[in-house]
Amino acid sequence: MTLAPASSHPHAPREAPALTGMADAVLAEVAARLEDYAETGRAATIELTAMPLTTEDRAELEAWLGRGEVAVTIESAGHSEIWETRFSGVWFVRHFGEGDRIATESIEIADAPLIVRSHPADMRAAARRLAALCADQSTRTRRDA
Amino acid sequence: MQRSQTLGEILDSRGVSRRAFLKYASYVSALMALPAGSAAAMAEGLAAARRQSVIWLSFQECTGCTESLTRSFSPTLESLIFDFISLDYHHTLQAASGEAAEKARETAMAENKGKYIVVVDGAVSTKDGGLYSTIAGVANVDMLRASVKDALAVIAVGTCAAFGGIPKARPNPTGAAPVDEIVTDKPVINIPGCPPIPEAMAGVISYLVSFGKLPELDDLRRPKAFFGETIHDRCYRRPFYERGLFADGFDDAGARQGYCLYKVGCKGPVTYNSCATLKWNGGVSFPIQSGHGCLGCSEPDFWDQGGFYRPLSTSLRDLGPALAGAAVAGAALGAGAAWASRRHQAAYVKEQAASEGGKK
Numbered sequence: 001m002t003l004a005p006a007s008s009h010p011h012a013p014r015e016a017p018a019l020t021g022m023a024d025a026v027l028a029e030v031a032a033r034l035e036d037y038a039e040t041g042r043a044a045t046i047e048l049t050a051m052p053l054t055t056e057d058r059a060e061l062e063a064w065l066g067r068g069e070v071a072v073t074i075e076s077a078g079h080s081e082i083w084e085t086r087f088s089g090v091w092f093v094r095h096f097g098e099g100d101r102i103a104t105e106s107i108e109i110a111d112a113p114l115i116v117r118s119h120p121a122d123m124r125a126a127a128r129r130l131a132a133l134c135a136d137q138s139t140r141t142r143r144d145a
Numbered sequence: 146m147q148r149s150q151t152l153g154e155i156l157d158s159r160g161v162s163r164r165a166f167l168k169y170a171s172y173v174s175a176l177m178a179l180p181a182g183s184a185a186a187m188a189e190g191l192a193a194a195r196r197q198s199v200i201w202l203s204f205q206e207c208t209g210c211t212e213s214l215t216r217s218f219s220p221t222l223e224s225l226i227f228d229f230i231s232l233d234y235h236h237t238l239q240a241a242s243g244e245a246a247e248k249a250r251e252t253a254m255a256e257n258k259g260k261y262i263v264v265v266d267g268a269v270s271t272k273d274g275g276l277y278s279t280i281a282g283v284a285n286v287d288m289l290r291a292s293v294k295d296a297l298a299v300i301a302v303g304t305c306a307a308f309g310g311i312p313k314a315r316p317n318p319t320g321a322a323p324v325d326e327i328v329t330d331k332p333v334i335n336i337p338g339c340p341p342i343p344e345a346m347a348g349v350i351s352y353l354v355s356f357g358k359l360p361e362l363d364d365l366r367r368p369k370a371f372f373g374e375t376i377h378d379r380c381y382r383r384p385f386y387e388r389g390l391f392a393d394g395f396d397d398a399g400a401r402q403g404y405c406l407y408k409v410g411c412k413g414p415v416t417y418n419s420c421a422t423l424k425w426n427g428g429v430s431f432p433i434q435s436g437h438g439c440l441g442c443s444e445p446d447f448w449d450q451g452g453f454y455r456p457l458s459t460s461l462r463d464l465g466p467a468l469a470g471a472a473v474a475g476a477a478l479g480a481g482a483a484w485a486s487r488r489h490q491a492a493y494v495k496e497q498a499a500s501e502g503g504k505k
Contacts, residue, residue: 044181044182045181045182045184046181047174047175047178047181049175049176050175050176050178050422074164074168076161076162076164076165076168077161077164077165077168077169077222077225078168078222080168093171095168095171095172095222096222097172097222097223097427098222098223098427099427101427101428103172103175103222103223104168104171104172104175106171106175106181114167114185115164115167115168115171119162119163119164119167121153121157121163121192122157122162122163122164125157
């Protein structure tokens with residue numbers, strides 16, 4: 001899957017519209033979902049990957065939402081970039097696949113995107129690893145003493 | 146690696162966190178246009194699942210389907226599919242050969258009774274007891290019947306397995322048949338294409354593993370997520386079609402302008418697949434973007450549709466029922482597009498008839 005614009009191809013329609021108005025529609029949905037989240041605490045995800053947004057639409061949407069105070073990168077099964085937009089509770093989540101190709105892109109309306117949080121299963125495994133490390137360290141300290 | 150371990154446990158022991166599962170699930174949900182919130186459920190389902198035993202049977206085929214799946218994903222996000230399945234039998238890929246290979250298939254069937262998935266690429270020879278294609282002296286048709294006996298589901302990948310494909314093309318000397326003509330008592334999913342889009346194969350397998358059920362299928366048993374729209378519906382050249390701007394040859398002014406390839410035989414309007422959106426080779430291009438019409442390779446009997454370079458309207462005249470069927474499906478699934486293409490077909494047939502009449 002790629003988000004490379006058809007317009008970048010020499011055979012692409014020359015008169016294809018750059019801005020389709022899709023960004024306006026997405027923005028309206030973000031606004032409605034954010035309002036709902038603020039009132040009810042119902043988180044939401046808007047999947048952008050398969051939406052027929054042109055490159056210009058995407059740029060427009062990204063510019064409107066802007067960048068806020070938090071930016072996160074994740075290195076797990078490839079690279080991910082996540083940032084809170086200038087609207088608190090509205091997050092841009094972008095996962096990269098092979099190379100620099102965007103594999104999925106979504107807007108999450110939540111206090112923090114799900115993928116940023118530590119999963120209980122990972123924490124249990126981490127606790128076991130950390131306990132083993134502590135045991136190993138104390139054995140070593142006793143041996144050295 | 147123990148078979149009793151969950152995927153979560155297996156990958157955890159390799160330092161892969163649940164974030165990787167969530168990321169993969171987001172990727173598959175986006176591919177399959179699942180409701181946005183389903184990625185989390187899919188991630189949990191995958192992490193709790195056992196490694197899925199897969200028995201891959203290759204019959205009358207060219208290995209293109211295997212190449213499509215195995216060579217498409219570099220070791221990042223998309224390749225996680227290979228951690229989720231245990232490919233217990235695949236005679237092209239497995240190291241074992243001869244009796245040991247067949248033993249692996251039998252062991253996998255016994256150990257995963259009722260839970261394994263059989264993937265088939267290639268058509269099944271049925272004429273003269275299926276003797277035109279055998280593996281280890283066993284006719285494909287017999288191996289298929291025996292292998293699916295205790296299977297959870299069967300996935301027919303590629304047009305040959307799904308619809309008979311090239312082996313079944315006229316005059317079909319081996320009596321080649323699609324999988325679902327042989328397997329009638331198990332769920333069969335068709336993922337046609339020559340080859341099929343790798344993301345479609347990976348998506349369907351991931352869906353089965355995480356949710357333990359079949360994705361939604363159309364009347365030809367194809368997952369709607371990947372075969373719900375025609376190539377034409379999502380083609381970037383469609384604006385030219387709407388404006389009546391067509392290439393009349395492969396090197397005329399229209400072709401150079403990137404006009405619609407309908408008149409040079411593009412089968413996009415009657416072909417259901419995701420090439421126009423997912424594209425090929427990591428999203429580089431797809432046939433129409435490379436200047437060639439769609440061959441309709443994911444549709445039944447695509448090889449016998451009257452010629453790749455004959456416009457649809459001409460084929461429609463010669464081979465009414467096959468394409469009429471596709472047009473009906475079009476009316477159900479992509480009403481606007483099908484209506485528009487039919488309108489154009491009608492006009493084009495009239496135009497052709499008039500010019501032929503003129504010649505006489």
